[in-house]
Every structure is written in structure tokens, then in C-alpha cells.
Amino acid sequence: MIGHFYVGATDVVVAPRASITLSRKPLMTQVTNTVRFVLDGEIVEAQGVRRTTTVLDYLREDLQRTGTKEGCAEGDCGACVIMIGELNEAGDAVEYKPVNSCIQLLPALDGKSVKTVESLKKSDGRLHPVQAAMVECHGSQCGFCTPGIVMSLTNMVQTNTTPTRKDVADALSGNLCRCTGYIPIIDATLKACSQPAADLKVDDKADVPLLKEIRRPSIQRSASTVTSSCNPLCGHARAVSLFRLQPLKKWPPT
Amino acid sequence: MAAYLTAFPDTQLLAGSTEIGLQVNKQFSRPKHICYLGNVKALSTVKDEGSAWTIGAAVSLATVEVLLADAYPDFAEVLRRFGSPPIRSTATLAGNIVNGSPIGDTMPCLLALGASLVLRKGKATRTVMLENFYTGMKQNVLQPSEFVEAIVLPKPVANQVFRAHKISKRFEQDISATCCAVSFMRTGDRMTQVKVAYNGLAPSPCRAPKIEVLLEGKSATDVSADAIDAAIAASFTARDGLRATWAYRSLVARNLVLQFVEEAANAAQEA
Numbered sequence: 349m350i351g352h353f354y355v356g357a358t359d360v361v362v363a364p365r366a367s368i369t370l371s372r373k374p375l376m377t378q379v380t381n382t383v384r385f386v387l388d389g390e391i392v393e394a395q396g397v398r399r400t401t402t403v404l405d406y407l408r409e410d411l412q413r414t415g416t417k418e419g420c421a422e423g424d425c426g427a428c429v430i431m432i433g434e435l436n437e438a439g440d441a442v443e444y445k446p447v448n449s450c451i452q453l454l455p456a457l458d459g460k461s462v463k464t465v466e467s468l469k470k471s472d473g474r475l476h477p478v479q480a481a482m483v484e485c486h487g488s489q490c491g492f493c494t495p496g497i498v499m500s501l502t503n504m505v506q507t508n509t510t511p512t513r514k515d516v517a518d519a520l521s522g523n524l525c526r527c528t529g530y531i532p533i534i535d536a537t538l539k540a541c542s543q544p545a546a547d548l549k550v551d552d553k554a555d556v557p558l559l560k561e562i563r564r565p566s567i568q569r570s571a572s573t574v575t576s577s578c579n580p581l582c583g584h585a586r587a588v589s590l591f592r593l594q595p596l597k598k599w600p601p602t
Numbered sequence: 603m604a605a606y607l608t609a610f611p612d613t614q615l616l617a618g619s620t621e622i623g624l625q626v627n628k629q630f631s632r633p634k635h636i637c638y639l640g641n642v643k644a645l646s647t648v649k650d651e652g653s654a655w656t657i658g659a660a661v662s663l664a665t666v667e668v669l670l671a672d673a674y675p676d677f678a679e680v681l682r683r684f685g686s687p688p689i690r691s692t693a694t695l696a697g698n699i700v701n702g703s704p705i706g707d708t709m710p711c712l713l714a715l716g717a718s719l720v721l722r723k724g725k726a727t728r729t730v731m732l733e734n735f736y737t738g739m740k741q742n743v744l745q746p747s748e749f750v751e752a753i754v755l756p757k758p759v760a761n762q763v764f765r766a767h768k769i770s771k772r773f774e775q776d777i778s779a780t781c782c783a784v785s786f787m788r789t790g791d792r793m794t795q796v797k798v799a800y801n802g803l804a805p806s807p808c809r810a811p812k813i814e815v816l817l818e819g820k821s822a823t824d825v826s827a828d829a830i831d832a833a834i835a836a837s838f839t840a841r842d843g844l845r846a847t848w849a850y851r852s853l854v855a856r857n858l859v860l861q862f863v864e865e866a867a868n869a870a871q872e873a
Binding site: 398399400402421422423424426429445446447448450451452453455456458459500503504518519521522523564 | 616619620622623624626627628631632633636638640641662664682685686687688689691692774775
């Protein structure tokens, strides 16, 4: 089924491309079948993906980021929590929010930054303080909920580095864990927060310029052009990531 | 965006994706066109208009929660219990309103506060009171290509009391048996301009004019449980539901009003 989606950066619709090319230039349009987002210092361009593809499916099946899990697929259990970042007003830093990637659709990622549990590993190989404390406090048993819990907590400590137990409980209200009873997880969070605040921040220095690069322009055009055609690849072709630094890994790993 | 919707009236609007994502995963919904509102600046801002806020259709509940924390603490608490942080960070007031679930939690608060909606179709806009928005179960006055551009929420005024509470089996992240919101002005020990609204009692969230009439001009001591029971029985069709029996729903619906009225009177006495 051919269709398109609207990912406007302003309240004005911008004309779509009239003709289709397979050039590797970014498609700077508002009516589009291309979604661009930043993932750990790379621009990922998802083109021709079915527009109802969930962010979770795209991460797991196209980008092989399988750390993020599917539990309920309806936004209740939190196994799929990732962080989505947007440039702040000043354009010099990224502001994050936690989302359930299982119910977010790919178009909603356009122009944004994504952090998954795989993003947390420090450049020297260390775990994020939340992850390290989860290990030390036995905050993980069967482990299926752990990536989502770590992402919810990491998101919280981006802005709140001195949380109370109540703050932690609220941050975890969308993460179901049926093993631990939560106490070791809350303990782990408070322990992680004894680390220097700078250590709790996710590394996004490389993301800021890329977020500026993929920002869609605010160009006003005549609304009548809206009806021209969209990319016929939409809904048929597999996703392509034009700016991927590393080749896709094979799955299952050998 | 308005032009896009005029060109493609069957477009599925997408904001927080907390409802559409479910429809995609569980009902295999495959809308032909999707229009994502999250990057539309004009819809993502809150405008302070002096006596009211104009809250854009794509503003998240997390943002609204912060906005209302001091003005309407009970509303902020209803929002906190609306869902988890990942839900609140994307879900929107407009999405909750237009989805129009009978147990939508923001609507009783908005109804009691006299909120209105700015509806837009192409370049034309009109303003509709939320209490006039629903025409039935998940039915509303929106025309094809028309969408909610913003919610206009009046700010609190002197002597205004606003209370709201949601009854659910679990405290966090659960679906309402009913959520009740009450707003009135305190004139001496009397209540005036009373507004009472519920979800979970009717095909759509709604005000309860018979209870409002009952409270209007009265002091807390003049209000009896029996009178509210009678008003509830006269206002709604008794209906047992998945979340609660009618006996339970109507009982807590009455008790919430009593509690709000009495606590407001006690607070005024202490002050």
C-alpha cells in the first residue's frame, strides 16, 4: 500500500519532492517517506519502511539493537523503554524523555536522537553507573525487564541526580519486574547517584551537530502541491541506513 | 499541516502514539496516511494568555503536569497517575480528548475547569466548549479534515476550589472506575458556579448538572449523601462494567463529591 506521512517542522506543509531519485542526498521535505534520526553519533536514514513500523521493531530487526525487549507491546510493561532526545531551545544540548518504543511509530523519530541500552557503554568499556549498581545490588534476576529499567533510570538521572525513593518509584512506575520486588533496583539507583553527576550523563557530544544537520527547514509553500505523489518505494522496500558507520551484523551472531 | 489534512481527510493524526501504537500492534491498524504532530512547533507550545493557557495539541502530559502543579495540584496528580513516565512523556491532552474514551482521565478535570477546544479546518478555526464536544460514545463534533489545534484552560481565580481524584484498583497506571472533578467558588461558606464532572459513568466523560444544581448556593453542611445519591440515580443509566459494578461506581461518585465539599469547608475554617 502506497502512502506517506507528515513529519513537519512547522505548522506549514512543505511540498514533497515531485520526482523520485535514488540519490544519497538527504530528502529535505516535510511530506516524505524518509525518517532520519541520530543514533549514537550516526545519522540513520530509514527509507521506504512501512510507516506503521514501530521504533522497537526497527531497532531490533533492522539495526540489530536487540538489547531493547518486547514484552506487552502495549506500553504497559516497560521492557522496551528507550530515550528519545531533542535539541534544546538554545541548540547546544539534548533533552531526553523516556518512551515505550513498542508503541512509537517510526515517523515520530524524525529529527530526533535515540539512546538504547547499547548506547550506555562508556568509551573505555565501563558500564553506566546505573548498570554497574544494578549488578552490584542484584537488581537483575531473570533480566528481561532490566534494559527497560536501566533506560528509565538513566533517563531520570539526566535531570535528577539526587532522587528520593519516591522519585525512583515514580520513574519505575512503567517498568514491571516480577522477580526482584524492586527494592534492590531502588537501592541500585541511589547507589548510582552517589557517582559524580557527569558520569551519569549519556555521551551525546557527537549527536548535537548531527541533530542540527537533520533538522527539517521551515519553508512555506503552496498547500496545493501537497497532493503530488510520494515515493513509490514506500511500504515496499526494506529500510536503508545510508550513513551507517558499521555494517549490519548478522543475526544470529556466529 | 491543516492543508495536508484537507488534501487527505482520511489521515491518521499521530501525537503521543499511546493509542495509535496499540491499534497498530493489537488491531493491525494500517492507516493510509499518518500525520505526525510532534514536530509542528505551533502545536507543541503552551501560550500564556493571561487568564488562560492555550495548550497546543502536541504538548505532552508531562509538560502539562509541570504547568499545573501549583495551579491545580489535584489535576497534576491525576496526570501523574494517568500513566508511567514513558506514557506521560508523549501522550497529549488532545489525544485523550479526541480518542474520547468513556474513562479518559483528563476530561473530568477539563470539564470541571470549563476548558474549551480550538478546532481547525484548513484556515478556519472555531472554539467549542469541551462539554459540547461529545455526541456519543467516542463520537464528537469534529468534521472531516478538522482537528483539535489547542485546548484553552482557564487559570484559577481567587476563592476557586478545584478538586479531583481517580478511583482505580491499582494506584499507579490503572484504568479508572471513575474519576471525579469538582470546581466551585467559595462565597462565604457557600458554593457557587459549581461544576461537577465524571468519567466512567456515561458513554462519554460528562458534567453532572443535577449534582451541580444540588450544590449551588449551599454550604457543606446543607449537602446530604442521600440527595447526591438521588441526583446520580437521576443523571446516569445504571451499568455494571469491567472495572466496577454500578453499586460501587455510584457510591464512590457520591463520596468523592462529599469529600471534596467537606474538605474545602474544613480548609476554609482552618484558614
